[in-house]
Amino acid sequence: MHSLHLKKITLLMLAMIVITFTIPGKSGARELDEVLKAGKLRHLGIVYANFITKEKSGLDVELMQLFAEHLGVKYEFVETDWQNVVADLTGKIVRPQGEDIEISGESHPVRGDVIATGFTILPWREKIVTFSETTFPTGIWLLARADSALQPIAPTGEIQKDVDLVKQGLTGVSVLGLKDSCLDPNLYALNGTGATIETFPANRDLNEMIPAVMARITDTTLMDVPVALIALEKWPGEIKVIGPVSPDQGMACAFAKTSPQLSQAFATFFKELKNSGRYKQLVEKYYPSLFIYYPQFLMD
Amino acid sequence: MEDSLKAKLANFFQKPKIVILIAYLVIGTYLCLLMAINFQSQTALQKSTLKRIHLDLEKRAFSLGYFFSERKHGLESIATSKDVLSYFINKSLGMSEAYGLKVSLFVIKQILLKTLQEKSIQGDPIYMRLLLVDTSGRPLIDTASESQEAFFFSSVKTAPSPDEPPIVFIDQENNKIKLVLKTPCILQGEVMGSLISILNLDTVRKHFVDFSPNPSLDRFDLVSNDGRIMRSDDAAQCPDFRELTSMTIHQLPEDQFSLIKFPSERAHAKQMMVTRVTIHNVPLYLLSWVEKKTITGTLTPWQSLLGTAFLALMILLGIVKLVKFNTENLVLQTRYDESKRQQHRLASKNQQLKHEISQRQKIETELEEQRSLQMRSDRLRSLGEMAAGIAHELNQPLVGVRGKAELTLLSLAQEGPLVPQKIENNVQTIIEQVDRMVHIIDHVRLFARNAGKVEISRVDLNDIVCTALTLVMVQFKSYDLHLEKILAPRKLFVLVNPFSVEEVIFNLLTNARDAVESKKKEAGQNYRPDISIRTGSDELENQKNIWIEIKDNGSGIPESIIPSIFDPFFTTKDPDKGTGLGLSICKSIVEEFGGTIDLESREGEGTAFIIHFPECRTPTETDETIPFP
Known part of the structure; x- marks a missing residue:
């Protein structure tokens, strides 16, 4: 009797393992509906200049907070670092090789839905994430x-x-x-x-x-x-x-390749924000001298 | 000695004219003193006003100096700020605007714009424009808007020296004066550029120059060292200082006012009192100017003094007039009050008088009644006196009537029926006698009723005398008195009441009778009483008069009582013999008809009463035409 019970438990555990490994799970950042379902937008950021300050404020923080408000979900800041920021978004460990990338086989837990942290648009990054339109000029x-x-x-x-x-x-x-x-x-x-x-x-x-x-x-x-x-x-x-x-370079928000809808939602939101002039005010708030060097930024 | 002096002084001051004179002297002295004080006050006031203006000017200059000092320090602090220096440092490091320097300029501009906005006085901006220029004068930062004219200051081209402190200077571009503050930006002992501020002249003027508690009294202007005036646009009120040369302004003494005349083209040249005060540490003066007449008035103190003296004189004369007027007024008032009092007294007296009059009238009425009663009584007494006469008069016709009647009866008895003619004769005689009695009785009745009445008629006085005599003749005979009647040969017409005149005649004859009777008692048997009554006429002062004289040789009237003889109730007889009204009544009756009654009497010899009446003639009657009786 006892052994029968033990057998049953073992079989159950094996089945669970198999299911876990055989049924393909959802890896990578969440899509829009998932974000909406979760009721929370996770913002991946690195304390960096006035994009994200030590006090967890800054241009990108306010931008993401406005985006979350636009989506009707809560905002959550997820701190990361330059080494892991892409992996935190995509669930993949990526290493640049010039303009190309190398994806390691190791998996990495997805911790955020969007990167907004003074994230420069680089060719190698474009291979692994989807960038929004330029949110900040740089060089x-x-x-x-x-x-x-x-x-x-x-x-x-x-x-x-x-x-x-x-x-x-x-x-x-x-x-x-x-x-x-x-x-x-x-x-x-x-x-x-x-x-x-x-x-x-x-x-x-x-x-x-x-x-x-x-x-x-x-x-x-x-x-x-x-x-x-x-x-x-x-x-x-x-x-x-x-x-x-x-x-001249640009900085932008980055979305996982698996989150096109979320990326599109941001594009819509950002367009509205620009047209209303609020984004320019936001930029001037944190980088008042930016437009001295980039007077054409946001002029379109 | 002292007493006499005091008395003299007291006497002296009691004289009204002296007192008034002294009062005038005191007032005059007082007014002179007032004038002198006024003159002094005016002069002192002018000096005080000028001093106040100068003091105010100094305070303003001090305030301005402090203001410019603050601006210099402000500018200096910006020029030495980390932001400005970092620019020049970065520039000195070779950085370009394309790569890094723009940020510094941006930051500096933000600072300058903030300064431009924040620095104000009661909402009025202090600065119009701030610039950072390089050593060549090229603007690196300019707070001016694009619409404002480009920066170009000729004086800034000259690179300042490191030791040069912030300066204030006036730049005149396109005929516009600008008040400019410049300070060098120094890095490591080397001038890298300049920080320039253009002050808002309107703000400076408004808060330091133009405001005045007495804008009509004193005005101020900012003037440069070289005499250029930073004038306002209020040219209508500002004297045309262009007529003043810069040298003139420059040479104006600082510690006193100078009088300057403006030979302007305007109708009236102005006299201005001008002074200036240096503003500390800046090449500016503060000029103060005020129209002379504002300080001194249109009159100089001497003119004012003369005017005041004239006024004082007028006041003095006015006081004199006023005193005189008041005195006259007082007199008039006193007189008026007195007349009022007199009026009251008069009214009171009037009232009293009225009361007395009414009392007197009452008394007179009573007296008149009494008198009337007395007169009636007297008249009745006269009538009583006349009674014997009346009885005698009546007796005679009665005897005649009786005689004729008895004769008729006798004739009838003796002779039988009488002849009608004889009867007629007897009856006629009886009728005549009865008529005579009737006449007598009527006369007595009329006398009793009408004597004393005023109804008058034109009658012959002789008739009146005869009628009166018929009433008294019997009486006189009874007294064995001789009454002589001598009447005028013609009619003597008078306008009287015949019965009243009869009463008079009767009274006078009665008095005459009493007089002769009285003398008869004293004189004895050798005395022969004589009473006469005469009438006649005469002419006195062209007035025809009729007179009656009743004369007796009785006891006469003592001279001492003659004046009182006609007084009512005056009598020398016993009370039962007379009321004393007889002669009074006679006089009043006579005078009532316009006549007079006089008497001539000598005690012991006799008395004569003469009555005059104005003759009453018709216009056609003459002595020749008046009939005889």
């Missing part, structure tokens, strides 16, 4: 200490020429970057410039890259324009901008 500048021998370039008026001028002066200069992010030196063909590429530890706060330059840990650092502008205000006379290392 990558090379920053150095004020007393650096490296001199800022004289702008030519053409961004690519300016990039070339910058690269020309990088011989023997250490350049700090952050792998797998928009500040990844590999993205900007710096390897052939004679510069010494240094990688900022992934587990460190990106905001510490510039202080690292000031601390003479490195000669220069790559930095996106919004953060560079803030840094220039924060440390006047201590750092200087050498010039651009990338053409």
Whole structure:
């Protein structure tokens, strides 16, 4: 009798295991209906400049809160980091290989429905996520200490020429970057410039890259324009901008490839937000000087 | 000595004219004192006003100096701020606007715009425009809107030196004066640019220059060091200072007012009192100007003094007039009051008089009644006196009647029937005698009824005398008195009541009788009483008069009582012999008919009463035409 009972239990467990592994489950970010059903929008973000501040406010936080309100669901902030942000959205561990990606077989739990964190649109990222239209213009500048021998370039008026001028002066200069992010030196063909590429530890706060330059840990650092502008205000006379290392870029919200409806819903929402002028007010709130450099942004 | 002096002084001051003179002197002195004080006050007031204006000017200048100081410090603080310096630092680091510098400029502009908006005085902005310019004067930041004119200050082109403090200067562009504050932006001892602010002149004027508690009294202007006036548009009220050269303004002393005449094209040249005060640390003056007449008035103190003196004189004269008027008024008032009192007294007296009159009238009425009674009584007494005469008069015809009647009876008895003629003769005689009695009785009745009445008629006085004598003749005979009657040969017409005149004659004859009887008692048997009555006429002062004289040789009337002889109730007889009214009644009767009664008497010799009546003639009657009786 006892053994029969035991057999039954064992069989039940095996069946459950089989079901678990054989019946294909729903992996990846949720679609719109699931978000609506769940009644909650999970916002993946990294504390980064004024996109997401330490206080968990910022441009992207307010943007996502408005989107959740638009959907009629609650808002939830899910903190992540640059290493795991894509995996947190897609459930897949992805590593960039130039402009291409490498997806590892390991699975990763999906923790969010949308990435909005000053997320630069990069070619490799576009292969794994669906970006919304540009929510923020950007670019990558090379920053150095004020007393650096490296001199800022004289702008030519053409961004690519300016990039070339910058690269020309990088011989023997250490350049700090952050792998797998928009500040990844590999993205900007710096390897052939004679510069010494240094990688900022992934587990460190990106905001510490510039202080690292000031601390003479490195000669220069790559930095996106919004953060560079803030840094220039924060440390006047201590750092200087050498010039651009990338053409103009854009930041946007990222959705999983498996969430087209959610992506579409955001597109609709964002269009309304832009047309009403509220988005511009939001941008000016957190980046008042943005439109000095990108006067055409939001002009369409 | 002292007493006499005091007395003299007291006497002196009691004289009204002296007192008034002293009063005028006191008032005059007082007015002179007032004028002098007024003159002094005017002068002091003018000085005080000018001093107040100058003090006010200094305060304003101080306020302005403080204001500019604050602006300089404000500008300096911006120029030395981290934001401005970071720009220049970044610039010095070689950064370009395309890559980094724009942010600094943006931040600086935000600061300048905030300054532009926030810096105000009671809502009026202090700054019109703020600029950050480079050493070449090119604007790096300009708070001006696109519609405003481009920045171009000739004076800013000159790069300031690091040691140059913030300065205020006036820039005149297109005939517009701008009040400009400039401070250098210095980095490491080197001028990198300038921070420029254009002050809102209207705000400065409004809050530091133009406001005045007495805008009609004093006005102010900002003036540059070189004499340029930062004038308002209120040119209608502002003197045309363009007529003043900058040098003139520059040479104006600072601690006092100068009198400047404006030979303007306007109708009246103005005299302005002008002074200036330097504003600390800025190349500006504060100019104060006020029309002279506002301080001094249209009159100078001396003119005012003369005017006041004239006024004082008029006041003095006015007081004199007033005093005089009041005195006259007082007199009039006193007289009026007195007349009022007199009126009251008069009214009271009137009332009293009326009462007395009514009392008197009452008494007179009673007296008249008494008198009338007395007169009636007297008349009755006269009638009584006449009774014997009347009886005698009646007796005679009665005897005749009786005689004729007895004769007739006797004839009838003796002779038988009488001849009709004889009967007729006897009856006729009886009738005549009866008529005579009737006449006598009628006369007595009429006398009793009409004597004393005023009905008059034109009668012959001789008839009246005869009638009166018939009544008294018997009486006189009984007294064995001789009464002589001498009547005028013609009719003597008078306008009287015959019975009243009969009464008079009767009274006078009775008095004459009493007089001779009285003398007879004293004189003895050798005395022969004589009473006469005469009538006649005469002419006195062209007036024809009829007179009656009743004369006796009786005892006469003592001279001492002659004046009282006609007084009512005056009598020398015993009370039972007379009431004393007889002669009074005679006089009143005579005078009632326009006549007079006089007497001539000598005590012991006799008395004569003469009565005059105005003769009553018709217009055609003459002495020749008046018939004889």
